[in-house]
Amino acid sequence: MTLNKFNLPDVGEGLTEAEIVSWKVKPGDTVAINDVLCEIETAKSLVELPSPFAGTVTELLVPEGVTIDVGTAIISVSDDVSGDPTPADVPLPPLQEAEPEPLMHGKLHPHPHEPASHGDAAAGGPAGGPLVGSGPKADAVKPRPRKASARPVVQPVESGGTAPLAEPAISTGSISGRAPLAEPVETGQDKPTLGGAITGLMNKVLAKPPVRKIARDLGIDLADVVPTGARGEVTREDLVSYQAQRDAELDKADTFWGKSGRPQDQRIERIPVKGVRKATAKAMVDSAFSAPHVSIFVDVDASRTMEFVKRLKASRDFEGIKVSPLLILAKAVIWAAARNPSVNATWVDNPGGDSAEIQVKHFMNLGIAAATPRGLMVPNIKNAQDLSLKELALALNDLATTARAGKTQPAQMQGGTLTITNIGALGIDTGTPIINPGEVAIVAFGTIKQKPWVLDGEVIPRWITTLGGSFDHRVVDGDLSARFMADVAAILEEPALLLD
Secondary structure, eight states: OOEEEEEOOOOSTTOOEEEEEEESOOTTOEEOTTOEEEEEEOSSOEEEEEOSSOEEEEEEOSOTTOEEETTOEEEEEESOOOSSOOOOOOOOSTTOOSSOOOOBTTBOOOOTTSOOOSSOOOOOOOOOOOBTTOSSOGGGSSOOOOOOOSSOOOOOOOOSSEEOSSOOOOOOOOOSSSOOSSEEEOOSSSOOOGGGHHHHHHTSEEEOHHHHHHHHHHTOOGGGSOOOSTTSOBOHHHHHHHHHHHHHTOOOHHHHTOOTTSOGGGSOOOOOOOHHHHHHHHHHHHHHHHSOEEEEEEEEEOHHHHHHHHHHHHSGGGTTOOOOHHHHHHHHHHHHHHHSGGGSEEEEEOTTSSOEEEEEOSSOOEEEOEEETTEEEOOEETTGGGOOHHHHHHHHHHHHHHHHTTOOOGGGGSSOOEEEEOGGGGTOOOOOOOOOTTOSEEEEEOOEEEEEEEETTEEEEEEEEEEEEEEETTTSOHHHHHHHHHHHHHHHHOGGGGGO
């Protein structure tokens, strides 16, 4: 019998330490090669470690929550396999247990006889959170009261002048004589008229009946959940992810202040700064105090972008693909960067600090800021300039799903050239974002609202957004930053320019 010890590897470039977040195996478990042993948090992301050995786990050498150096032994595995070899038991995502149980106390337990969904596990958890703003809406953090009803609860669509950027994906579904894979859930209180039947169907959220029931029991509006199912439907995993993030954001005002009789020094919560949050904090401080930031803003009439997005959602080519104005902004940024190349660059100080150079990148690794409970992550889409509109939409969907599930890998966050932060989905008009280290520009996408707008001498309601851009003034001066932002705005005002 041979006893093998697995040392913590360097899962990213230059990794020096990592925290053992959770073990997926225990002593006595039988593991095969590439079975997941544990999750570790590096300075960049949450990473699963696969087993390089096959055998029986004899000892976990490092407890959960401990940060260790690369090269430290973390687990021992014996090559003596007792009993029938079986894969290591991997715990299911939060709120979901390995053994099926009934739905109780607002927690989610899968039905033992229901087949698993083909959708990816999600979170916003961010462990991995969503792209900035693609988690629960601000007014959806409190669970709605459970209603005792044998029929599905009809959830009303939020009305008003604001159109969040992170819109729920809409699938056209099936309107043939065959039964659809997932039943649509009504998002309005009134049934559509006969003349608008097809239009009404296209504006419903797809979900299987068990998923719909779980959502109703948990007080979740399916329209708030980003779907990852193969046909654009909301899956059980999507609800797990959404509920996990919502639990983290529940209003704790009633208990937050604690007992007033306790001394104040005993009512201080101390949160260690480590992992992703520690690395992000250092990077932001370095960026803010090394790159002279300058910010500019522009109001944009995005009405035609909204119309274009609506047409894409109804297109068969985009069926099952989440489409939002963020897709058009991403294309606009790529287009505008080609017209103003210096915004897609890096400032590099030469050794000794006596000289420097500007490295202009003739490729676009487009970063999308993602807010997660573990901190801010900025994964990027490699060679985004080579992608068609549909390919870019798929890449954005994949990036969001991976970030929400906490599965973003270090390589996905390296080599970015320009970043977008979608703060509008949180209802924010605009902001002054800090430039991602190694880049010279970042664009903040504000919320899209209906506002009075003067067009051809008349005041009419239009869909208006505000773009905010921050630039490294060593590379991007006022004239260049203004021309770049004007080009981005031009695409949002007239997406047809992308066809030129």
